[in-house]
Amino acid sequence: MATTPTLPDLRTEGDIKTLVDTAFSKANEDELLAPLCNAVARVHWPRHLTSLYDYWSTALLGTTRYQEGEMVPLHSALPAQGPLFQRWVSLLKRTVDEKFAGSKAEEAKSKVATLASNSRAA
16 A cells, blocks of 8 residues: 655745745636736736745745735735635645645645635725
């Protein structure tokens, strides 16, 4: 009987990069999310990915690289709720589950849920 390999937890900058790159690669392949990100919001991916690395590094690793409001121009162009937003939330949580396991992975999913909850309340 084969054993399932243990997934790493989200502990390093490399892990943060893997999470963000994998999730946004999936978003760019998604039939509903890709047009929204690329045509509607006209995302400048290198800049946005750098902001996301900084955000998740600050949120999970305690660095202070992320400055509040760095992602606002993109996020203001995207729906903050509804089926497309829930699709993005689901994609991000699924990516965490596929790549990571442990307390920081659970914290990441909790932060995604909090962001989703805050967006619905806005």
